[in-house]
Amino acid sequence: MARLRGTRGGAGLRRKPPAGRDPLPPGRGRRRHRRFCACSRRLPAGGETLAAQARARDLSAANAALLDAFCDALWLEDGLSKNTLESYRRDLAQLAAFLQRRGLDAASESDLFSFLATRAGRASSAARRLSSLKRFYQYCLRERRVAADPTLRLEPPKPARRFPKSLSEADVEALLAAPDPKSALGLRDRAMLEVLYASGLRVSELVALRTFATSLDAGVVRILGKGAKERLVPLGEEAVDWVRRYLEEARPRLLAGRAADALFVTARGAAMTRQAFWHNIKRYGARAIPGKSLSPHVMRHAFATHLINHGADLRVVQMLLGHADISTTQIYTHVARERLKALHAKHHPRG
Structure with a gap:
């Protein structure tokens, strides 16, 4: 359940107080050849781009194209693994469905807060989901698709400290x-x-x-x-x-x-x-x-x-x-x- 800073609740999302102007994240040099772009868009089942599967997944063409461009950037700049890219796609496709065909680049802080609050699960899952959104909107800000980062005042929940299971x-x-x-x-x-x-x-x-x-x-x-x-x-x-x-x-x-x-x-x-x-x-x-x-x-x-x-x-x-x-x-x-x-x-x- 989502919550504001200062309220009770162990796994809730929090909002920061306003902190002035949104900083523009520094650009990164592209380190991979463009021929790898299509690889970053492949889905586990069919290898098609998000744009090709927009209708099946209830994504608008504009949202699908934006997600494809974002995934290309992740692949080229950071060399993220296939599993990590799929996690980003899944989180953002769920947000697109929540927005009901409105543009991802038109989402407000309140939209994102409501979306995250409706997602049940562990604190670690909530933190991962917010991380996906923050990375996406930092990309949108850098590409001038948004005027301000709507995730700037959203903070992840503080998960209970867990120690890894081990074997003797x-x-x-x-x-x-x-x-x-x-x-x-x-x-x-x-x-x-x-x-x-x-x-x-x-x-x-x-x-x-x-x-x-x-x-x-x-x-x-x-x-x-x-x-x-x-x-x-x-x-x-x-x-x-x-x-x-x-x-x-x-x-x-x-x-x-x-x-x-x-x-x-x-x-x-x-x-x-x-x-x-x-x-x-x-x-x-x-x-x-x-x-x-x-x-x-x-x-x-x-x-x-x-x-x-x-x-x-x-x-x-x-x-x-x-x-x-x-x-x-x-x-x-x-x-x-x-x-x-x-x-x-x-x-x-x-x-």
């Missing part, structure tokens, strides 16, 4: 042992789990791994992460051994003579998807550690927490995870401290 080292060992390495699919899944735990990759980074970006002799993989930022991540001997075994024994059987650049492939020879791996890890988790809520990101949390538990420097963990801001990484120090407190309380005679 024993839980991780049980999960890693769940796939049957005697089968090609089981060997592939074991190798994927080993890489995930050894490197702390995001699941999107894991399924996007290519054979040419993997150096088993050097024991590293080259990752193209968020914002098109590249980093080298070590794998460790155990993960390298499992990947090498997968490449020698399982991958040729799965490809059956077909060519593929993807490191991890399906039984049909296609690249693994986030959804398929998410399903697999849930299935293995239910078998190996029942009662634990599992997702690929929980393994990333386990990677970071276990490194810190064993004395790793926070800056090193930040670099391995690909975090732009160390404050994102610092939350794992709290998780590690809480774990130590729990162990002390459990095992100390006066705990």
Whole structure:
């Protein structure tokens, strides 16, 4: 529920007091060739532009064209991932539907406040939705589509502090042992789990791994992460051994003579998807550690927490995870401290 500053309510939106003239965001140089523009407009189902699907999605032609131009700018300037671009499109298409075919560039602060107030959900979802709107109207202001930024006085809710779920080292060992390495699919899944735990990759980074970006002799993989930022991540001997075994024994059987650049492939020879791996890890988790809520990101949390538990420097963990801001990484120090407190309380005679 939306709220004004000073009223009660945990997940509500807030308005800032007036702060003078709207600043014009500085322009950015275009860093990508125009041939990539069409890619930024593709929708998951058909690959058509928003303008082509305007009628089906109840968007006016003007709104659809404006969204296409905005998505082009995001692709060219920031190299945002497909998933991030889809989130922007979805949020703004919902706003366009709320405005009932009025122009997105004609929305007022009150319109946006009402739109956000009608969207139920967690504080984190409300904050993400407002972030989409702010980015869009900053673009419109820069392109002189609006005279003032209607989001300037809107503030995101303050979400309750949440700490990431993690797994104990024993839980991780049980999960890693769940796939049957005697089968090609089981060997592939074991190798994927080993890489995930050894490197702390995001699941999107894991399924996007290519054979040419993997150096088993050097024991590293080259990752193209968020914002098109590249980093080298070590794998460790155990993960390298499992990947090498997968490449020698399982991958040729799965490809059956077909060519593929993807490191991890399906039984049909296609690249693994986030959804398929998410399903697999849930299935293995239910078998190996029942009662634990599992997702690929929980393994990333386990990677970071276990490194810190064993004395790793926070800056090193930040670099391995690909975090732009160390404050994102610092939350794992709290998780590690809480774990130590729990162990002390459990095992100390006066705990």
